[in-house]
Amino acid sequence: MDKKVWLRRYDPGVPDHIAYPDQSVHQFLTNSAQRFGSRVCAYYHDQAFTYQQIDWLSTQLAKALLSMGLKKGEPVGILLPNSPQFVISFYGILKAGGVVVAMNPAYQHRELSFQVSDSGVRVLVCTEDSLPLIHSIFPASGLSQLMVTSDAQLDDLLKLATGQPVEPCARESVGCEQSLVKLINQAKESQVSLPAVEPDDVAIFQYSGGTTGIPKAAEGTHRNLTANTLQFQSWLPGLNAGKEVVLAAIPLFHVYGMVIALSMGIALGASIVLEPNPRNIQSILEQVQRHQVTLLPGVPNLYNAINHHEWVRQGQVRLNSIKACISGSATLMKETKQTFEELTGGKLMEGYGLSEAPTATHCNPMLGENRTGSIGLPLPDVDAEIVSLEDGKTRLPANTPGELIVRGPQVMRGYHNMLSETKKTLIDDWLYTGDVAYMDEDGFFYLVDRKKDVIKVGGLQVWPKEVEQVISEHPNVAEVGVAGVVRPEIGERVKAWVVKKRDVNLTAEEVKTWCATFLARYKVPDTVVFIDALPKSTVGKVLRRELVRLDDEEEKKTPR
Numbered sequence: 001m002d003k004k005v006w007l008r009r010y011d012p013g014v015p016d017h018i019a020y021p022d023q024s025v026h027q028f029l030t031n032s033a034q035r036f037g038s039r040v041c042a043y044y045h046d047q048a049f050t051y052q053q054i055d056w057l058s059t060q061l062a063k064a065l066l067s068m069g070l071k072k073g074e075p076v077g078i079l080l081p082n083s084p085q086f087v088i089s090f091y092g093i094l095k096a097g098g099v100v101v102a103m104n105p106a107y108q109h110r111e112l113s114f115q116v117s118d119s120g121v122r123v124l125v126c127t128e129d130s131l132p133l134i135h136s137i138f139p140a141s142g143l144s145q146l147m148v149t150s151d152a153q154l155d156d157l158l159k160l161a162t163g164q165p166v167e168p169c170a171r172e173s174v175g176c177e178q179s180l181v182k183l184i185n186q187a188k189e190s191q192v193s194l195p196a197v198e199p200d201d202v203a204i205f206q207y208s209g210g211t212t213g214i215p216k217a218a219e220g221t222h223r224n225l226t227a228n229t230l231q232f233q234s235w236l237p238g239l240n241a242g243k244e245v246v247l248a249a250i251p252l253f254h255v256y257g258m259v260i261a262l263s264m265g266i267a268l269g270a271s272i273v274l275e276p277n278p279r280n281i282q283s284i285l286e287q288v289q290r291h292q293v294t295l296l297p298g299v300p301n302l303y304n305a306i307n308h309h310e311w312v313r314q315g316q317v318r319l320n321s322i323k324a325c326i327s328g329s330a331t332l333m334k335e336t337k338q339t340f341e342e343l344t345g346g347k348l349m350e351g352y353g354l355s356e357a358p359t360a361t362h363c364n365p366m367l368g369e370n371r372t373g374s375i376g377l378p379l380p381d382v383d384a385e386i387v388s389l390e391d392g393k394t395r396l397p398a399n400t401p402g403e404l405i406v407r408g409p410q411v412m413r414g415y416h417n418m419l420s421e422t423k424k425t426l427i428d429d430w431l432y433t434g435d436v437a438y439m440d441e442d443g444f445f446y447l448v449d450r451k452k453d454v455i456k457v458g459g460l461q462v463w464p465k466e467v468e469q470v471i472s473e474h475p476n477v478a479e480v481g482v483a484g485v486v487r488p489e490i491g492e493r494v495k496a497w498v499v500k501k502r503d504v505n506l507t508a509e510e511v512k513t514w515c516a517t518f519l520a521r522y523k524v525p526d527t528v529v530f531i532d533a534l535p536k537s538t539v540g541k542v543l544r545r546e547l548v549r550l551d552d553e554e555e556k557k558t559p560r
Contacts, residue, residue: 006377006443011367013237018230018380020409024197025225026094028267029055036242036269042084043291044274047154049084051269053161054091057184060160061092062194064187068145070123072097072195075205077116077124079103079134081276082252084157085149085180087262089125090252094203094222097195101205101217102253105130113137119205119217119416123147125180149180156181160188199223205416206255208355217416220255220358227409228358229263231379236324236366239295244270245321247293249278249302256328259359260297270295281305285317292321299329299540300336303348307339322346324366328353329540331447331465333472334372350375352447356412356431362445373469374444375437382408385430386439389451392432401448404437405430436463453544455484456492457522464494464544467525470518471496471511476504481534482525483544485551496525497547499534506530529554 007016021027032041033055041051049057065076076098080086086102093100101119103112105127112133116124123145126134134146156166157180166185203225205217233239246265250257265272273287278298285306287293303325311317322344327337332350340348347367352375353360361384364376378384386402388394396402411431414422425432436448449463456462464482471480479499484492500506508528515524535546 004378004383004443005441009365009368009377009443011235011237011365014365015234015380018227018234020223020227020230022199022223023226024094024199024201024222025203025229025263026058026091026197028226028229028263029058029091032266032269039242039269040271041266042087042272042274043287044084044154045151047084047158049087049158049161053158054084054087057088057157057161058091059095059194060184060187061088061180062095063190063192064147064183065092065096065098065123066192066194067187067190068123068183070096070098072197073099073202074123075099075101075119075121077101077103077119077121077126078253079105079107079112079124079126079130080149080253081105081127082248082257082274083151083276084154084274085125086252087272087274088157089147090258090262094197095194097197097201099202099205102258104251104253107133109133109136113141114215115207116141116143118215125149131177144176146177147180147183148177153179153181157184160184197222199226200413202413204255204258204358206258206355206358216418216421218356218358219413219416221413224358224410224412225259225263227381228259228360228379229267231381231408231410232260232264232326232360232363233267234380235363236295238323238366239268242269244268244294244323245273245291246270246295246297247273247275247284247287247291248297249275249284250297250299251278255355255358256353256360257297260326265295278302279305281309282311285309285311285319288319288321289317294321294323295325296322297326297328300327300332301330301536301540303327303340304333304336307336307343312343319344319346325349326351326360326363328360329537330542331373331469337370337372352376352445354433354435356425356433357406357408357410358412359410361406361408361410371440371444374440374446376445377443378406378445379408382406382410384439384445386437389436392427396438398441399438401436401438403451404433404435404445404447406433407431453483455494457494458491460522462494462523467494467496467515467519467523470515471498474506474511474514476501476506477511478502479534479542481542481544481547483547483551485527485548493526494523495527495529495547495551497529497531497534497550499531 033051037052040048041054042049076093125147204220248261325348349364351363364370449465467482511528535543
């Protein structure tokens with residue numbers, strides 16, 4: 001088979017190779033502020049910040065951080081929902097030469113404490129609402145400075161950006177806590193110079209379970225993020241600089257939202273509509289219509305929820321402004337894709353990526369053929385191979401499952417303070433993804449499952465994703481998760497957790513009979529249980545480890 005056979009399937013105008021500039025990722029903001037200064041950069045509720053304002057505010061925040069003693073290469077935490085303050089903080093930290101450590105605002109004590117301690121963050125940008133939780137991890141975490149903000153500060157941030165004076169806040173500083181507005185206001189008088197930031201400097205720590213499930217920080221450099229931003233910008237030939245509107249409902253603390261919604265949006269000079277609650281479908285629909293959104297990156301659950309929202313079913317909203325949507329983090333079902341494209345007239349493309357290659361390596365074409373079940377083609381300058389699960393080296397022919405390995409300019413530098421894990425994952429410039437996949441004769445790639453999630457039934461391999469795909473096609477099934485569970489008497493078996501569609505009847509035996517029609521007997525679930533909702537990550541991935549934990553709890557309650 002020809003090397004890089006997938007290049008023949010690229011859309012017209014999508015390059016095989018991109019000439020990447022030697023620049024920092026925040027240079028995209030500086031460039032767009034110069035080109036589109038008065039254009040709205042960020043919409044949030046009823047407020048709007050222009051490119052000039054976001055650029056100026058982030059520069060002042062950078063000066064504030066440097067005045068507080070931040071050293072180049074030092075990590076700074078962001079514990080914020082999608083908001084103007086997140087955007088300002090992200091670019092402010094980068095301009096100061098810091099490393100962004102973006103954290104999930106839904107984290108609890110143990111999760112937050114680990115990430116702060118492991119990354120070495122001592123300065124954290126956070127909301128007032130999160131202070132009780134943050135106080136609970138002092139002083140063992142190493143935190144020493146909190147930059148505190150809230151929605152109530154937005155008016156003052158806009159005043160500062162337009163040269164207006166602001167009144168002192170009631171809560172300007174309490175110990176190590178200081179108001180973000182106060183710090184920016186003070187910094188505008190500072191003469192501190194911003195450091196030179198090089199392309200190979202680390203820009204982000206993105207926490208990932210990686211291939212082993214151990215939380216670790218993938219170090220993404222400015223070069224990595226710049227490359228992936230430009231790869232995706234070139235992949236979408238129908239988008240125009242200075243004319244697009246991106247809806248950022250996908251969390252910006254995750255590298256998927258950070259690169260596709262934020263960085264690519266900024267590079268395009270797009271207006272970014274910030275939605276802090278990705279589950280608020282009503283708000284998302286209102287924003288799409290009000291701002292005439294053209295690009296909506298998301299996860300399959302988001303598109304499925306839009307398809308079935310009563311406003312959409314009743315024809316009360318128009319979605320025809322949408323040109324393109326990238327779907328990631330979970331399998332995009334054929335029905336979801338078809339229905340969404342019929343509603344919008346836009347293109348919904350499944351892609352693939354991981355935190356170690358922030359953020360994407362594959363995507364289906366925007367103009368050309370999309371293949372059902374495929375994660376698409378490797379992006380420009382990405383090489384991809386399927387290798388043997390046994391030796392990790394032997395290249396496998398088309399349509400043969402093995403481990404997906406990739407290399408390209410967006411692949412991380414390594415894991416923070418985890419040399420042995422880095423050596424296991426990065427081998428001779430190849431990133432071993434831990435995902436089992438295959439490639440067809442035309443260069444389209446298909447995920448089979450996670451290498452670590454394979455179920456061994458009597459020595460035979462069962463891939464949970466294959467079983468999930470079959471069950472999801474049952475007309476009465478809304479969602480399904482499948483995992484292997486161990487029974488001491490008989491070994492590992494397949495178990496399915498099913499969410500039924502509303503107002504339907506469905507039994508476990510009906511699900512098993514359905515599976516037996518399409519699957520070999522050993523792949524049919526031994527047990528089917530019904531559940532109200534599946535445990536998921538913040539970007540919509542079903543958490544199989546949580547399903548196994550649920551099984552453990554159920555087994556403990558079962559009398560023997």
